[in-house]
Amino acid sequence: MCASLWDSISVGGLELRNRAVMPAMGTGYATLQGHVSDRLQAYHRARAAGGVGLIVTEVCAVHPSGRAFPSELGIYDDTFLHGLRELAAAIKIEGAGAAVQLHHAGRETFPSVIGEQPLAPSPIPSRAMGQVPRELGEDEIHELVHCFAEAARRAREAGFDAVEIHGAHGYLVHQFISPYSNLREDGYGGDSSGRFRFAREVVREIKSVAGEDFPVLFRFSASEEMKGGYELEYILPLLPMLEEDGVDAFHVSCGIYDSPGNPTSPGMHHPEGINVERAAAVKAAVAKPVIVAGKIHDPRLAEEVLRTGKADMVAFGRQHLCDPDFLAKEARGRHDDTRFCLSCNQGCIERLTFEMRSTTCVINPHCGRELEVEQSGPPAPGPFLVAGAGPAGLQAAITLKEAGAEVRIVEREKMAGGQLRAASSPPGKEPLAAWVKWAENRLRSLGQEIEFGGEANARTLASEEWMGVVNACGARPLLPVLPGAELPINLEARQVLLGLAGAGGDVVVVGAGPVGMETAHYLVDRGCRVTVVDGRDQPPVSPLTSHGYFLHRTLRKNGTLLLETQVLEVGEAGVMVMARGERRQLRADKVVWAVGSLPETDIAEAAQQAGLTLVSAGDAVEPRRLLDAVHEGYRAARQLLYGDADHA
Numbered sequence: 275m276c277a278s279l280w281d282s283i284s285v286g287g288l289e290l291r292n293r294a295v296m297p298a299m300g301t302g303y304a305t306l307q308g309h310v311s312d313r314l315q316a317y318h319r320a321r322a323a324g325g326v327g328l329i330v331t332e333v334c335a336v337h338p339s340g341r342a343f344p345s346e347l348g349i350y351d352d353t354f355l356h357g358l359r360e361l362a363a364a365i366k367i368e369g370a371g372a373a374v375q376l377h378h379a380g381r382e383t384f385p386s387v388i389g390e391q392p393l394a395p396s397p398i399p400s401r402a403m404g405q406v407p408r409e410l411g412e413d414e415i416h417e418l419v420h421c422f423a424e425a426a427r428r429a430r431e432a433g434f435d436a437v438e439i440h441g442a443h444g445y446l447v448h449q450f451i452s453p454y455s456n457l458r459e460d461g462y463g464g465d466s467s468g469r470f471r472f473a474r475e476v477v478r479e480i481k482s483v484a485g486e487d488f489p490v491l492f493r494f495s496a497s498e499e500m501k502g503g504y505e506l507e508y509i510l511p512l513l514p515m516l517e518e519d520g521v522d523a524f525h526v527s528c529g530i531y532d533s534p535g536n537p538t539s540p541g542m543h544h545p546e547g548i549n550v551e552r553a554a555a556v557k558a559a560v561a562k563p564v565i566v567a568g569k570i571h572d573p574r575l576a577e578e579v580l581r582t583g584k585a586d587m588v589a590f591g592r593q594h595l596c597d598p599d600f601l602a603k604e605a606r607g608r609h610d611d612t613r614f615c616l617s618c619n620q621g622c623i624e625r626l627t628f629e630m631r632s633t634t635c636v637i638n639p640h641c642g643r644e645l646e647v648e649q650s651g652p653p654a655p656g657p658f659l660v661a662g663a664g665p666a667g668l669q670a671a672i673t674l675k676e677a678g679a680e681v682r683i684v685e686r687e688k689m690a691g692g693q694l695r696a697a698s699s700p701p702g703k704e705p706l707a708a709w710v711k712w713a714e715n716r717l718r719s720l721g722q723e724i725e726f727g728g729e730a731n732a733r734t735l736a737s738e739e740w741m742g743v744v745n746a747c748g749a750r751p752l753l754p755v756l757p758g759a760e761l762p763i764n765l766e767a768r769q770v771l772l773g774l775a776g777a778g779g780d781v782v783v784v785g786a787g788p789v790g791m792e793t794a795h796y797l798v799d800r801g802c803r804v805t806v807v808d809g810r811d812q813p814p815v816s817p818l819t820s821h822g823y824f825l826h827r828t829l830r831k832n833g834t835l836l837l838e839t840q841v842l843e844v845g846e847a848g849v850m851v852m853a854r855g856e857r858r859q860l861r862a863d864k865v866v867w868a869v870g871s872l873p874e875t876d877i878a879e880a881a882q883q884a885g886l887t888l889v890s891a892g893d894a895v896e897p898r899r900l901l902d903a904v905h906e907g908y909r910a911a912r913q914l915l916y917g918d919a920d921h922a
């Protein structure tokens with residue numbers, strides 16, 4: 275049957291107001307003991323208020339040995355009940371259904387997190403974690419099955435409407451299912467029916483302990499998306515068995531943490547709706563509702579998926595971090611007001627897993643700060659000057675204007691966006707330009723114009739009684755100082771990406787940081803033969819991030835990366851380099867420099883001389899990334915408006 279996103283649906287007797295789901299997303303907002311915090315409640319309540327039908331909490335550990343990170347939510351004893359009750363109530367009071375995601379990390383954790391050797395079906399480490407786990411004994415397996423059931427009983431007692439078993443992304447339930455991680459020869463391994471046994475027992479035990487009428491969702495990876503991993507045909511036969519065991523809905527995801535490029539949270543280069551066709555195949559195999567997740571940010575795409583009958587419900591994960599009100603906006607016909615997720619992973623999953631910091635969103639500085647927003651006092655009225663309309667300046671101006679302050683924003687170029695204009699040029703990076711459009715649109719709707727083509731300088735500072743100034747002037751590219759630097763063969767990366775300087779044939783890109791690697795990608799896409807050189811001994815762009823993986827893969831297939839290589843001099847036909855101690859000539863028609871940038875500080879110095887209050891934000895402080903620019907723009911504005919101390 276074809277449906278609309280706005281149609282209600284029943285999942286195991288649970289009536290949901292629509293077919294939009296917020297899937298489980300780890301936040302790091304719980305206490306270090308895994309208890310619900312006020313911050314976590316406020317974050318969830320804001321998303322429930324945005325209109326979603328069902329919210330699934332982040333991973334919630336069913337046993338202390340199953341925690342993947344120190345502040346993972348817990349549900350393994352009754353001390354967690356009080357906080358979980360408050361969390362369920364915060365979600366339900368806004369009209370959304372609330373489910374707990376039941377989780378055990380298995381081998382995907384560290385002894386430093388759980389205080390013992392990680393546990394798994396077989397003693398083989400994952401590539402991602404590198405931890406040799408201890409093989410579980412049969413008694414321990416039975417105990418863990420029971421822990422899942424006890425956790426479900428607690429979820430029900432706390433007022434949750436349902437539970438979801440985390441059988442995806444390479445965690446314990448998935449580890450049992452997969453031949454990649456389960457090499458057991460006993461009744462929990464050997465063949466697919468043995469490997470499926472743990473998942474089936476967990477479902478049956480939950481139904482028996484928490485009640486047949488308590489809805490159970492099952493999340494799984496429809497493909498491991500890696501060499502040697504399973505594909506949909508392998509796991510499909512498990513699903514009707516689980517349906518028989520009592521599963522009330524299936525939630526289709528993909529990948530494990532060993533999968534290259536991390537398709538569990540598909541990046542800028544993954545296709546939209548990565549799991550839609552897999553969900554359609556699942557729907558053909560089961561009668562219960564099917565939820566599909568994976569880079570569906572736009573409700574219009576979700577409508578298409580539902581209209582064509584490929585799934586019954588659609589999960590919007592990162593889109594909920596990026597704009598918790600997007601469903602309400604869509605329902606009111608305000609599609610263009612939505613701030614769409616960039617699929618960059620920088621502020622959310624990669625921050626959580628690689629930086630061990632709590633989740634936020636690159637372009638939504640309110641994400642995780644819902645309490646702070648609620649607690650604002652009366653703002654200073656301005657006038658405020660914002661110098662620069664790159665991401666830091668745009669966000670600062672939005673925050674100032676949203677608080678009702680008087681603002682003037684001055685941009686030297688004829689367009690907004692700063693470095694994002696160049697950054698959005700390589701293939702897959704277009705969403706960055708869409709965010710700039712969104713920010714300009716937001717300012718327009720607040721009645722704020724940007725003054726283009728004029729430089730903010732000492733005269734601008736003297737032109738009014740400014741209550742404060744934001745220095746969002748960003749950074750200018752560093753240029754080489756070496757023999758031949760003056761030759762026309764030399765180009766700067768931003769010029770190339772903006773199409774202001776043509777490059778073809780053989781190109782040497784100097785600098786393997788994100789700008790150099792992306793410029794290489796852009797040039798490869800235009801048929802150039804590219805060599806990237808860098809003096810460092812390790813690639814500065816990590817191949818473990820979703821974006822970094824694609825950049826390295828592109829360069830491996832279509833170009834060369836030379837590390838520990840310094841450019842000594844540039845000539846008419848190329849560059850002389852010192853490569854691992856040896857002098858070498860590299861032929862080049864063009865040499866493109868991507869060796870960093872230098873903060874713009876003129877306005878800060880002028881403000882200091884004029885005795886004005888100035889706060890710098892983004893690359894004007896130190897060249898970094900979009901997250902720093904947007905979040906510091908937000909903080910700078912709040913500092914001027916409310917005198918907030920920085921507690922990001």
Ligand SMILES: Cc1cc2nc3c(=O)[nH]c(=O)nc-3n(C[C@H](O)[C@H](O)[C@H](O)COP(=O)(O)OP(=O)(O)OC[C@H]3O[C@@H](n4cnc5c(N)ncnc54)[C@H](O)[C@@H]3O)c2cc1C
Binds near residue numbers: 664685
């Ligand atoms: C090719 C490239 C790719 C990138 N890709 C990514 C990425 O994928 N992810 C990521 O996180 N980061 C990326 N970055 C970095 C990111 O773009 C920057 O960190 C970010 O743009 C910094 O924002 P900002 O507002 O501080 O400064 P900028 O973007 O530099 O903006 C500053 C603005 O101020 C204006 N200005 C300067 N002086 C004055 C003045 N006196 N008066 C008025 N206006 C002035 C400038 O014209 C400019 O528009 C990339 C950068 C480049 C160059």
Ligand SMILES: Cc1cc2nc3c(=O)[nH]c(=O)nc-3n(C[C@H](O)[C@H](O)[C@H](O)COP(=O)(O)O)c2cc1C
Binds near residue numbers: 300540568589623633
């Ligand atoms: C910050 C973050 C944390 C996540 N944590 C979980 C989790 O706890 N459990 C889970 O099943 N999936 C987790 N995921 C995966 C998401 O549920 C979702 O499947 C994925 O982001 C793809 O959907 P999207 O493109 O709509 O974001 C996480 C994703 C992100 C971005």
Ligand code: SF4
Binds near residue numbers: 616617619620623637
């Ligand atoms: S940090 Fe990037 S991927 Fe994550 S929610 Fe924000 S825009 Fe989306």
